[in-house]
Structures are given as structure tokens and as C-alpha cells.
Amino acid sequence: MDNIQPISKPRVSVIIPAYNTAPLIGSCLDSVFSQTYLDFEVLVVNDGSSDTKQLEQVLQKYASRLVYIKQENKRAAGARNTAIREARGEFVAFLDSDDIWFPDHLASQMAFLDQNPSFDMVYSDSLLGVDAGSHTRFMERCPSHGPVTFAALVVERCQVSISTVVVRKTAIVKAGLFDESLARCDDYDMWLRAAWHGARIGYTHRVQARLNEGRPGSLGQSRLKMAQAYWQILEKTGAFPLSASDREVVQQRIREIRARCLFEEGKSELLARRFERARTLFFEANQHWRAPKLTLALFGLKVAPAMASRLITFRSRIQRGVA
8 A cells, every 4th residue: 555644744643553453453543533633643554464465455444644654573662663763743642553542532642741841741541451341440450659750660650551652752762762672561661761861751540542451462461471571671771870769779679570570480380280390489489578378388389289279279369469
């Protein structure tokens, strides 16, 4: 399909990476073109999708209203960076191709930024799941409390949903764009670096989007891999020239995430009936947590490792009680 470049310069550039989401991107784009705020352009980046033929068939309906870019797979970070370099707006708004916005999303975010001109970025609450009847909110699981500082992002006192973010392009460029070496959590890494470089970040508790969190193959499905990604990002962040207080916050968080990684790996070993290895991993995790339930689990693994069915059941209980 043709790459259409609109003539007028928009205020907002909407960036949508697309990877094997042809059946979903139509609803995503419908939600964008239903916005009450109209001063925007849309950039869709086909990030090496195996469903390119189907994707381009869907996009044909919107061809005159968007910029279409096709590239080899560079993962979400690479797709976003490609679009950022092409974006003409003062602000960029991110939307994953399997998520949708509610009609007043851009109007609400731009009103916040206009009313708070010292801020560089704003995000909001959203609903989780594709079922229109679902009322589970992102901020119920991932709250935001108080000012969004570098330390608040490190300890996840403030947690950002990328499909609700509107941010000054200059703030993203100043932070160095998204890290294309990261397979997961490149957005978390970006917010950390943006805050460290001085970006002022705000949020609202308004529900302004619906997130398709459960799509098969989505990057957020593996607890262990997510924890490992956070660990990697925090180790990288620890190399920044931080203040003494921020460095202590990062190091403490690294210890917590390391314990979480050991715990998640231990659960995998438990499911595989490798009880001694599971016990070793749980023991190392508990050196940080000192959790009574995990201490009890360690005792059970020591005295009765062959009781596989009971241990598997116990696994689900410690999952809820420790992490």
C-alpha cells in the first residue's frame, strides 16, 4: 500500500507498532479516528509481521489517513524509534496495535499538558481485557501514588501504561529513544531514563483506554522473564551517575527483583519436580524476604520432597502469599 504523508503539520503524532495483529488493528485504528481531538497524524510501523498481506488489507481502508512504514523486525522498541524519527508532531502518543482508546483520550491528555505546561508527559488509567464487560482497572493492579519521580518509578510506586502515554518528542529524544537491545520492558526503561534526564511526568486516574493484556504471545505473560528484564534494566540504571539516595533506592530494588527472579525460577523447578533445586532457589530468595510462608515451604521440601502433588498445590499458595 502507498505511504501517504499529510501536508499539514500535526500537534500530536500517534505511534502504533504492528506485529502479527492484523485481526486487531482495525479496532485500534477505529478508536484513534474516533477521537474528539483532531490535530494528529497516525504512523503505523509494520515490524516484520508474518501477516503483512492481511495487515495491509486492513490498513487499505485507512490509507489516506495514516503513514505506513514497513521494516524488518526490530521489536517494539525499534518500531517505536522508527516512527519517532518520522514523527512531525510536538508530542507523540503511543498505542499498541491490540489496544484501543476511548474517544476523549487525546483531548484529555492534551488538556492536561496545556493546563500544566511545565510537564513533559502524562499517562492515565485504563481497563484490562478485551471483554467490554470487564471493569478491572490497570491502576488497581499497578497503582500510581504521589509525584512521578525517578525513585517512584524505580520502586514502582508509579507505574505507566504505554498505551495511555502522551509525551513531548524532545523528552524522548533527550533520553536517547527506546533501547532496542531490550526484548521486554523497553517502555519501563524509557520512563526511568526520561525521568532521570529531567522530564516532568504526570498522570490522571481517568479510564481512557482498554488494554488487551491476555493476547497469546504478548510480552507480559512470563513472570520470570519479566522479572529478569526488570533486573537487567535496573542493573543498567545503576550505572548512571546517581545521587546517593537514588543509588540506594536502585540497589535495594535490584535485591528485591533478584529475589523475585529466584522465586519464579524456583516455582518452575517445583513444577518440573526438581525439588532440591527448587529448595535452593527458594532459600536464596528468602535470604532477602524472610517470609514465614516460604520458610515453611522450605521445611516441607526438606522433609518430604517426594510428595509432588502436595508441593504443586503448595506452589500456588506461596505464589499468592509471597510476591
